[in-house]
Amino acid sequence: MEMGSLRHTLRAKTSQVLRQKQIGRIKLGQLFSLPEPEFRKLIKELENDSLFKELVSKWKVVGYRKFSGIRAPLTVELKDGLIVSSDTFDLQSLLYQNPQTAPLLQKIGQLIGEDRFNKLLHGGVSVKQIERECRLTPKETEIFKDFLNRFELEKLTSGGSVSSPTESIPSRPARAFKIASIEREGDELVIYPHLKEDYLVKGKYSINYERYEQLYRKRNLASEKLNRISKIFKMLNLVNRRTTTIYQIIHYIKETQSDYLYSGDPGRLRSLTRRKLARRIGVHPSSITRVMTNKSINTPQRKEL
Secondary structure (H helix, E strand, O other): OHHHHHHHHHHHEEEEHHHHHHHHHHHHHHHHHOOHHHHHHHHHHHHHHHHHHHHHHOOEEEEOOOOOOOOOOOOOOOOHHHEEEEOEEOHHHHHOOOOOOHHHHHHHHHHHHHHHHHHHHHHOOOHHHHHHOOOHHHHHHHHHHHHHHHHHHHHHHHOOOEEEOOOOOOOOEEEEEEEEEEEEEOOOEEEOOOOOHHHHHHEEEEEHHHHHHHHHHOOOOOOHHHEEEEEEHHHHHHHHHHHHHHHHHHHHHHHHHHHHHHHHHHHHOOOOHHHHHHHHOOOHHHHHHHHHOOOOOOOOOOOOO
């Protein structure tokens, strides 16, 4: 009887822990999906809270830890960093950047079918297998791989859906947030956020839990205030997850695509999929999609990614 009761208690506790983790994931997913202006508004409201200010200025419990390779912009480009873009990934415009690309992709699409072509774009079909099946020449293989590299890079930063190459979907104007530029300064690539008071400039929040515990014991804080502080800490950690993920995405693009960013030569683009990037920074691929939707990054050549 006691053993059965113990098992029931353990199952109940395990179930509770799983529910809490699931709730945490839902909240994080919602925060990752929040449009950039709303996310910045949330940060502003959080930092304007009197208790947050007390934790920063009076108690020195909360501070900022700067991201490496980020510099504050000298000027602000465009009001609020907003530009006009498309709310879907515009595959059509990508097809016609190189006049040789469209007929080659039409040839491949006709040979392997629309379903397999779409799977190919999302990493579901081997590129080498397609090359063999379609009997691509070395020149065609080069054009095809260049297209896939461009596609993965733009898909990575656009966060939008992909239209079929056989369809024509008119783009609708949407407000994309230009979050940063990657600039070339001598032999160095530097990330410049587009707003001077940007969270990328400030860095992520750091919480000194040891100092907080000492103050808590010394001041004997009321339970209501403790609950408020606990909620602030949880929100800071959630915000950190999103800001750190965005920083890691930009930083990793800067590192892996450095040859392209220095030269502006599309032929120097390297293959970079969401799945590969997600593994690199330790998040689910869907998090990359959520957090980069309707955001853009400028290259040193003033091209938008």
